[in-house]
Amino acid sequence: MALRHVIVGNGPAGLTAAETIRLHDADAHITIVGGEDHPFYSRPGLAYVLTGAIPEKQLVARTDKDYERAQIRRTVGTVRRIEPAGHRIELTDGRTLAYDCLLLAVGARAVRPELPGIDLEGVVTLDNLDDARRILRLAKKAKRACVVGGGITALELAEGLAAQGVETRYLMRGDRYWSGVLDPHESTLVEARLVEDGIRLHHGVELAAVIGNKGRVTAVETRAGDRLSCDLLGVAVGVQPRLELAQQIGLPTGRGIWTDETLQTADPYVFAAGDVAEVLDPATGRRGVDSLWSIAIEQGRTAGENMTGLHRPYRRPAPFNVTKLGGVTTTIIGAVGSGGRDGDLVTLARGDSGAWRERLDSFAVAADTGVNHLRLMLGANLIVGAVVMGDQALSRGLQHLIREQVDISLVRDLLVDQAAEAHQVVAALAERMVSLGTL
Amino acid sequence: MTNPLLDRDRLKRRAMVSAVVVAESVRCVECGICSYNCPLGIDVRSRVRLGLPIADRACLTCGECVARCPRGTLRLETSAVFGTDATPDGG
Numbered sequence: 410m411a412l413r414h415v416i417v418g419n420g421p422a423g424l425t426a427a428e429t430i431r432l433h434d435a436d437a438h439i440t441i442v443g444g445e446d447h448p449f450y451s452r453p454g455l456a457y458v459l460t461g462a463i464p465e466k467q468l469v470a471r472t473d474k475d476y477e478r479a480q481i482r483r484t485v486g487t488v489r490r491i492e493p494a495g496h497r498i499e500l501t502d503g504r505t506l507a508y509d510c511l512l513l514a515v516g517a518r519a520v521r522p523e524l525p526g527i528d529l530e531g532v533v534t535l536d537n538l539d540d541a542r543r544i545l546r547l548a549k550k551a552k553r554a555c556v557v558g559g560g561i562t563a564l565e566l567a568e569g570l571a572a573q574g575v576e577t578r579y580l581m582r583g584d585r586y587w588s589g590v591l592d593p594h595e596s597t598l599v600e601a602r603l604v605e606d607g608i609r610l611h612h613g614v615e616l617a618a619v620i621g622n623k624g625r626v627t628a629v630e631t632r633a634g635d636r637l638s639c640d641l642l643g644v645a646v647g648v649q650p651r652l653e654l655a656q657q658i659g660l661p662t663g664r665g666i667w668t669d670e671t672l673q674t675a676d677p678y679v680f681a682a683g684d685v686a687e688v689l690d691p692a693t694g695r696r697g698v699d700s701l702w703s704i705a706i707e708q709g710r711t712a713g714e715n716m717t718g719l720h721r722p723y724r725r726p727a728p729f730n731v732t733k734l735g736g737v738t739t740t741i742i743g744a745v746g747s748g749g750r751d752g753d754l755v756t757l758a759r760g761d762s763g764a765w766r767e768r769l770d771s772f773a774v775a776a777d778t779g780v781n782h783l784r785l786m787l788g789a790n791l792i793v794g795a796v797v798m799g800d801q802a803l804s805r806g807l808q809h810l811i812r813e814q815v816d817i818s819l820v821r822d823l824l825v826d827q828a829a830e831a832h833q834v835v836a837a838l839a840e841r842m843v844s845l846g847t848l
Numbered sequence: 849m850t851n852p853l854l855d856r857d858r859l860k861r862r863a864m865v866s867a868v869v870v871a872e873s874v875r876c877v878e879c880g881i882c883s884y885n886c887p888l889g890i891d892v893r894s895r896v897r898l899g900l901p902i903a904d905r906a907c908l909t910c911g912e913c914v915a916r917c918p919r920g921t922l923r924l925e926t927s928a929v930f931g932t933d934a935t936p937d938g939g
Contacts, residue, residue: 454879457918463884470878470893702877731875731919738920740875801920805872 411436418514419443422683422709429713440482455541459569510716517648517684526619531626532642548573551640558645560758566643580614582752589751602735647756650685665698670722672712682708699762727811728762740804743794743811744769776831790818806839867924869902875921882913
């Protein structure tokens with residue numbers, strides 16, 4: 410009898426799992442239950458819709474025809490509860506779906522800080538396409554906006570609103586941008602570009618309340634007692650995995666739903682992947698959560714394979730992300746954090762990884778050439794992390810050096826003594842890997 | 849004596865015709881900027897997803913997708929088929 414796979418969540422983890430199951434099992438019944446009435450689209454691409462670089466319809470990366478072709482049934486709905494004993498889920502509209510294997514790939518939602526006035530109209534977060542539409546609609550009428558928070562999403566909001574012609578202020582609690590991940594020089598590079606884009610930066614500012622009139626935002630009030638008038642407040646203080654369904658049925662959870670290395674939860678018929686999963690690394694005995702597109706895809710693939718009965722352990726790679734920070738293409742790989750606390754984020758941000766903040770025994774070597782910046786985090790005989798800003802020629806090689814834990818003892822002293830030559834040393838290492846056929 | 853500007857242009861065109869657009873799929877977030885900016889409407893995004901080079905016969909290797917990708921996913925690489933070292937049997 411054909412197996413029935415039900416996948417809750419139509420994001421990168423859910424869709425990749427569905428496509429992987431189809432690859433291995435031509436007969437399986439595959440249903441994706443998504444909370445949004447859109448086929449699969451690029452969530453990171455919302456930033457480019459906000460800046461006007463692309464129209465909204467361009468984000469759609471699978472059409473309904475693609476689902477049909479792969480014989481994946483997509484249905485829109487919200488799951489009310491899971492009945493693990495009966496192997497069924499019930500939707501809020503009363504429908505029930507039976508499963509042999511269930512995947513929870515429900516992602517994470519933006520956290521709203523507990524502040525007076527936080528529910529006023531005009532307070533926006535950026536989780537999905539409907540949020541982006543709302544922001545664009547409100548931006549048309551807005552004159553002034555404030556943005557609070559950190560990480561990538563805060564910049565997506567600030568840059569998007571500024572690009573829509575809204576006078577935008579970015580309020581930071583600390584003295585610099587994304588201090589938990591970037592070093593002071595990198596923060597300065599990003600902030601300088603934001604200023605060039607016309608965004609006004611405020612440091613050392615903490616919100617006390619959102620002020621409104623007739624249910625709409627009119628200003629924010631700071632702890633110092635200042636009032637800044639605005640019609641829009643963008644909030645990006647972090648994301649919280651959607652744990653409710655798992656907790657309802659007693660699955661163990663921490664920051665995310667706990668899974669083993671095969672993405673299986675404590676219930677052998679229920680798997681979890683993507684932003685909602687907290688996956689065990691058997692090598693270290695530690696669990697990790699990430700909010701990264703590439704990791705969601707890799708986890709979705711592994712979950713899909715295991716749901717079809719293959720036993721494929723997930724190996725958590727050194728997490729990396731590529732993004733534009735203030736218009737500068739930036740790749741962040743591995744453990745790069747300063748170990749410091751980022752006051753602008755209450756939890757992990759979207760496009761972020763807990764692993765970036767792991768403080769490994771390492772020290773930084775940095776080199777700047779023109780507008781380009783490179784920072785390497787050197788361990789005893791490995792590069793454990795890197796930040797590449799501007800020219801990306803080195804990031805592919807670095808990704809490999811870090812992910813594959815390539816021994817760099819032979820060039821370590823050279824990197825330490827002649828940091829300014831770091832670009833050439835890394836380029837030579839990458840070239841060597843190409844000639845050895847490992848890259 | 850050749851005009852340096854013309855010379856640079858000639859070198860650029862030679863590089864373009866001997867190149868192919870290749871992708872590093874793991875950097876891609878499927879935003880579609882590449883496909884949107886392709887002057888010939890090639891579905892660059894789908895090829896990147898499948899890990900294929902943009903070896904479409906229509907591709908001009910104009911570099912628009914390479915330049916516009918916000919994540920540095922795409923690059924122009926000299927093709928073994930069209931490269932100067934290519935032999936008639938493609939080796």
